[in-house]
Amino acid sequence: MPTPTRRGAVVVGAGLLLAVAGALLESPPLVFAGVALVALVVAVVLSLLVRGVDVVVGRRFTPSRGVAGWSAVETLTVTPRSGRPQQAALRDEVPWGRARRSAAVPVTLEPGRTSTVTFRHPELSRGRHRVGPLHVELVESFGVARRRVVAPGTAEFVVVPEAVDLGLARESRSLGDGARRQREHSLSGGEDDPITREYRRGDPLRRVHWKATARHGDLMVRQEEQHGLPSARLVLALGSAGWSDSVSASGAASADATGADVARSDAFEWALSVVATLGVEWGHAGSVAVLGTPGGSLVARHDPDATGAWLDALADLQLDDASDSLAPPPAAREPVTAVVSGLTRAELDQLGRSRAAGSTAVALVVSPTLSFTAVGGGAGSSSTEPTAVLSPEAVAASLREAGWRVVEATPTEPVGDAVRRGGLLRG
Numbered sequence: 001m002p003t004p005t006r007r008g009a010v011v012v013g014a015g016l017l018l019a020v021a022g023a024l025l026e027s028p029p030l031v032f033a034g035v036a037l038v039a040l041v042v043a044v045v046l047s048l049l050v051r052g053v054d055v056v057v058g059r060r061f062t063p064s065r066g067v068a069g070w071s072a073v074e075t076l077t078v079t080p081r082s083g084r085p086q087q088a089a090l091r092d093e094v095p096w097g098r099a100r101r102s103a104a105v106p107v108t109l110e111p112g113r114t115s116t117v118t119f120r121h122p123e124l125s126r127g128r129h130r131v132g133p134l135h136v137e138l139v140e141s142f143g144v145a146r147r148r149v150v151a152p153g154t155a156e157f158v159v160v161p162e163a164v165d166l167g168l169a170r171e172s173r174s175l176g177d178g179a180r181r182q183r184e185h186s187l188s189g190g191e192d193d194p195i196t197r198e199y200r201r202g203d204p205l206r207r208v209h210w211k212a213t214a215r216h217g218d219l220m221v222r223q224e225e226q227h228g229l230p231s232a233r234l235v236l237a238l239g240s241a242g243w244s245d246s247v248s249a250s251g252a253a254s255a256d257a258t259g260a261d262v263a264r265s266d267a268f269e270w271a272l273s274v275v276a277t278l279g280v281e282w283g284h285a286g287s288v289a290v291l292g293t294p295g296g297s298l299v300a301r302h303d304p305d306a307t308g309a310w311l312d313a314l315a316d317l318q319l320d321d322a323s324d325s326l327a328p329p330p331a332a333r334e335p336v337t338a339v340v341s342g343l344t345r346a347e348l349d350q351l352g353r354s355r356a357a358g359s360t361a362v363a364l365v366v367s368p369t370l371s372f373t374a375v376g377g378g379a380g381s382s383s384t385e386p387t388a389v390l391s392p393e394a395v396a397a398s399l400r401e402a403g404w405r406v407v408e409a410t411p412t413e414p415v416g417d418a419v420r421r422g423g424l425l426r427g
Contacts, residue, residue, distance in 0.1 A: 002048035008144030066159035068126040160311035163276040204306040235338040242342035245368035267368035270411035292327035330356035
């Protein structure tokens with residue numbers, strides 16, 4: 001609905017004063033001038049009421065995939081298809097914060113001519129975001145009235161957790177030894193013994209077995225190629241109760257695909273960056289990373305040729321996510337790295353079953369710097385309730401007793417420093 005601007009309100013006020021003064025002074029010219037000013041604003045408002053916006057909107061992000069905590073630049077193009085030249089202010093709707101009116105960029109919209117504006121979005125939050133629609137504020141040439149309209153069209157922008165490039169996994173003896181030979185073997189074969197399974201999130205498309213897909217009606221991938229690469233296992237705790245700084249957030253930036261609010265935790269975001277870093281580093285060494293939960297559910301899988309799919313899967317991950325897929329059973333001598341905080345007794349028992357005989361096991365236990373939820377069971381707690389959440393200190397003590405190598409950290413430590421200090425890539 002068109003509304004007068006501040007200038008328009010001043011003009012209407014001045015017109016009313018002139019009309020009243022002219023009536024009191026019995027001066028027809030003053031009355032006419034006052035009525036003319038008011039009529040001008042009314043006419044402009046009515047003209048904006050029938051004036052629409054028919055534009056083609058395009059969006060491009062740099063980088064094309066955002067990184068949590070970093071910034072991105074959005075380049076917006078607007079091309080009017082009809083109408084007449086008009087002044088406008090453009091403001092794009094973003095899910096991670098309400099755009100201020102002062103952030104609107106003024107442009108002149110001319111039919112057939114493309115206008116380009118840029119927006120800088122700082123401190124991005126992880127997730128799959130919908131950017132748009134575009135809010136267009138039409139400003140009449142006299143500047144006395146404006147109308148806000150919405151141009152249809154949105155774009156998806158994926159913000160992934162930061163994967164720190166350390167360059168250490170290439171030197172890992174347990175992961176890098178023989179990786180190239182095994183990988184070349186897996187890429188050269190596959191047709192003689194096409195053992196297949198259903199497609200899982202993160203599988204590269206090069207593994208799709210089209211004949212088996214046509215036979216089953218579902219996307220199938222080659223199973224035997226999975227065994228051609230050395231693998232490492234990652235375990236990440238997803239229960240929001242175990243991350244004591246988790247809070248239930250609301251708003252578009254904190255909603256899942258169904259629109260429901262989800263829990264947010266800064267410590268979990270830091271842990272997810274550690275997981276992303278380890279998966280990518282192991283991929284550089286030619287190894288597959290399988291990410292699961294303490295309960296054995298499959299979260300994601302990283303193939304050296306599918307880093308983008310790995311990061312996209314982590315971008316979608318939320319606390320308390322449930323998965324119907326089971327992680328493959330642990331393989332002999334497969335290194336296991338767990339990234340956890342508070343755990344229940346049941347989760348601790350399940351975590352112990354994620355390692356096979358002869359496998360090295362290291363746990364990065366994260367202690368949130370701020371705690372909003374009560375986590376019971378200190379380092380010396382004797383609680384045996386299977387659903388009671390133990391503190392990170394108690395979890396670390398229990399894992400040490402079970403033979404795990406434990407590294408304790410806080411989210412204030414840079415991810416790269418924590419990985420190097422803990423030797424998490426040594427296997």
